[in-house]
């Protein structure tokens with residue numbers, strides 16, 4: 689069911705401020721920018737049962753313009769990741785990931801259907817723009833069981849693939865507040881870059897580690913690949929995530945939109961940077 693959300697004035701102001709700086713991205717990415725309304729439409733039917741999630745992720749990508757034949761299932765012993773590649777001029781690549789599984793409680797709308805929606809809108813915006821670097825969009829399985837999908841992916845990477853992976857942007861749990869970087873799951877230089885870019889775009893932003901929580905960026909950090917987790921949680925997060933309260937009604941589409949815009953700007957900037965620019 690589609691829930692109409694009343695946005696507080698401060699959020700609308702934020703949106704206006706942000707849109708005033710739209711040329712920063714628009715100069716470099718003159719394509720189909722999604723709006724908060726476009727994003728909200730993808731929350732009309734969130735699959736609340738884990739077994740329906742992968743099929744629904746596939747449908748989101750098809751809705752974003754990916755041919756069914758270009759959607760691959762990367763199958764490992766104990767997990768399936770869904771992969772969509774947008775080929776660039778170079779084999780150097782940027783990985784953009786979000787887990788599709790959920791815990792047994794609640795609908796997993798915030799954690800992490802918001803990530804799936806953000807990623808498919810990023811794909812939709814970038815799909816017809818010629819880029820230098822190859823983009824790898826990936827929906828990870830079984831993150832909630834211990835980062836199983838992202839560990840399977842990074843374990844299978846050759847040394848060349850590690851070297852050619854310039855950065856990894858992980859989106860996990862937008863929808864409650866402005867975008868933030870979880871420093872405890874991110875590499876320092878890329879996290880700092882994310883904050884600088886948010887400032888440039890006039891997007892409200894903070895560095896906010898999430899307790900003892902973890903996410904798929906950590907699998908890449910462990911391989912010394914620059915990686916960040918962007919979330920959009922607020923002070924209520926611990927009462928919502930992994931509980932019956934993680935429902936579509938909790939999702940603020942402007943939060944998802946701001947996360948999408950920040951990740952979009954990151955991709956555009958990373959594409960124009962040297963691959964080693966954010967290694968440390």
Ligand SMILES: [Zn+2]
Nearest residue numbers: 799800860861
């Ligand atoms: Zn999550």
